[in-house]
Amino acid sequence: xxxxxxxxxxxxxxxxxxxxxxxxxxxxxxxxxxxxxxxxxxxxxxxxxxxxxxxxxxxxxxxxxxxxxxxxxxxxxxxxxxxxxxxxxxxxxxxxxxxxxxxxxxxxxxxxxxxxxxxxxxxxxxxxxxxxxxxxxxxxxxxxxxxxxxxxxxxxxxxxxxxxxxxxxxxxxxxxxxxxxxxxxxxxxxxxxxxxxxxxxxxxxxxxxxxxxxxxxxxxxxxxxxxxxxxxxxxxxxxxxxxxxxxxxxxxxxxxxxxxxxxxxxxxxxxxxxxxxxxxxxxxxxxxxxxxxxxxxxxxxxxxxxxxxxxxxxxxxxxxxxxxxxxxxxxxxxx
Numbered sequence: 303x304x305x306x307x308x309x310x311x312x313x314x315x316x317x318x319x320x321x322x323x324x325x326x327x328x329x330x331x332x333x334x335x336x337x338x339x340x341x342x343x344x345x346x347x348x349x350x351x352x353x354x355x356x357x358x359x360x361x362x363x364x365x366x367x368x369x370x371x372x373x374x375x376x377x378x379x380x381x382x383x384x385x386x387x388x389x390x391x392x393x394x395x396x397x398x399x400x401x402x403x404x405x406x407x408x409x410x411x412x413x414x415x416x417x418x419x420x421x422x423x424x425x426x427x428x429x430x431x432x433x434x435x436x437x438x439x440x441x442x443x444x445x446x447x448x449x450x451x452x453x454x455x456x457x458x459x460x461x462x463x464x465x466x467x468x469x470x471x472x473x474x475x476x477x478x479x480x481x482x483x484x485x486x487x488x489x490x491x492x493x494x495x496x497x498x499x500x501x502x503x504x505x506x507x508x509x510x511x512x513x514x515x516x517x518x519x520x521x522x523x524x525x526x527x528x529x530x531x532x533x534x535x536x537x538x539x540x541x542x543x544x545x546x547x548x549x550x551x552x553x554x555x556x557x558x559x560x561x562x563x564x565x566x567x568x569x570x571x572x573x574x575x576x577x578x579x580x581x582x583x584x585x586x587x588x589x590x591x592x593x594x595x596x597x598x599x600x601x602x603x604x605x606x607x608x609x610x611x612x613x614x615x616x617x618x619x620x621x622x623x624x625x626x627x628x629x630x631x632x633x634x635x636x637x
Contacts, residue, residue: 326364328410330439330456333357333417343459344437346422347567350464354422358437358458362410370408370439372418374401377434377459379501379537383530387436390453397435397462400424408439422462430466431504432566434459434534461506463567470573471503472562479515479556481548481583493548493583495556499530500538503573507533507562513543514559517551517583524548532565554583 332341337356346354362368375388375398388394404419420437436457444451477497484491493515501507509530516523524547533539548554559576 326366326368326441326454328363328368328370328439328441328456329361330437330458331359331361332458333359344461345567346460346462348422348424348428348462348464350424350428351426352424354424354462356420356422358418358420358439359415360408360410360418360439361415362412365412367412368408368410368441370410370441372403372406372408373438373440374398374403374420374435374460375438375457377436377534379532379534379539381538381540383533383539385459385532385534387438387455387457390440390455394435397422397433397460400433400462401435401437401460403437422460424462424464428464429504430464431468432506432535433462433464434506436460461566468505468564468571469503470505470507470562470564470571471501472507472509472560472573472575473500473502474498474558474560474575474577475500477556477558477577477579479554479579479581481515481550481554481581483550483584487585490547490549491583493524493545493554493556495541495543495545495558497541497558497577498538499533499541499560501533501535501562504535505564506535506566507573508565509533509560509562511541511543512559512561513545514557515545515548515554516557517549517555518553521551522549533562548583550583550585552582552584553580555580 332338332344333356334340335357337344337354344356348354358372360370360372374394375392376394376396377385377387380386388398400422402421402423408416408418410416436459438455438457440453440455442451442453475498477495479493479495481493482491495513495515499509510527511530512525512527514523514525524545526543526545530539545556555578557576557578560574562573564571564573
């Protein structure tokens with residue numbers, strides 16, 4: 303059984319970050335050559351059929367010898383919006399298959415550095431646009447006496463933009479809005495907007511997200527916005543946005559707008575997408591107050607009438623109270 307640990311997979315911009323564990327650590331940096339110097343990662347502008355030669359410098363920063371595997375694989379954006387690499391046992395199908403290394407394993411003594419040459423070979427039928435992957439160094443260790451092993455990996459990004467017309471695109475799907483409740487009949491609540499954001503084009507994008515929640519007819523709108531992380535072509539990100547300050551007016555309408563900026567060699571323009579969905583936003587606390595007021599306006603007169611009826615005497619049927627309305631003669635003596 304193999305457990306894969308993406309240990310500081312060098313898809314962060316910084317080169318040379320060291321992976322460590324059990325007093326074993328190492329660093330990776332791009333080699334200084336005609337492709338560039340002091341680079342954080344690898345970025346190429348290429349054409350179909352091109353070959354690019356480059357190198358990776360690996361340094362053992364621990365006090366024990368290291369035996370590392372070196373290989374290439376594909377990159378993607380996770381549903382949470384982070385750049386990552388395929389698992390160690392997942393076969394590459396994209397840029398990872400374009401990378402070949404002079405050696406697939408590397409043995410380093412404590413403090414030793416070594417340069418590993420590699421070649422990126424662009425297929426003749428490569429599609430125009432951005433292709434992403436990583437050069438990976440991996441240390442596999444067995445855990446105790448068990449069959450479990452841990453794969454610690456440290457990698458650097460590789461981006462290649464194949465010449466031709468870029469086709470940036472963004473897609474929105476599964477948009478929903480749900481709105482909470484408040485005990486304050488005149489207070490605001492928080493709406494939760496959920497949707498899936500997909501890079502449907504051929505370019506790396508950094509989207510700016512704007513989410514607006516408003517009542518019927520555009521009443522009482524509340525907007526939140528922010529810049530998201532980089533999204534690679536073909537990747538989908540699950541978005542959950544909390545929008546506070548919403549006034550519940552029976553229905554709430556959520557509008558999502560995305561403006562994507564193309565990043566990478568030479569830039570490449572912008573693209574946008576938008577979608578709208580609605581959901582219930584019932585003002586339950588206010589409705590409860592109104593209901594109580596209506597019930598009170600009806601019940602109070604009935605209660606008063608019932609109380610008055612209880613105070614008035616009742617007489618048996620066919621009888622009436624004896625009344626003496628005749629004036630009394632002051633000289634009349636009672637008999």
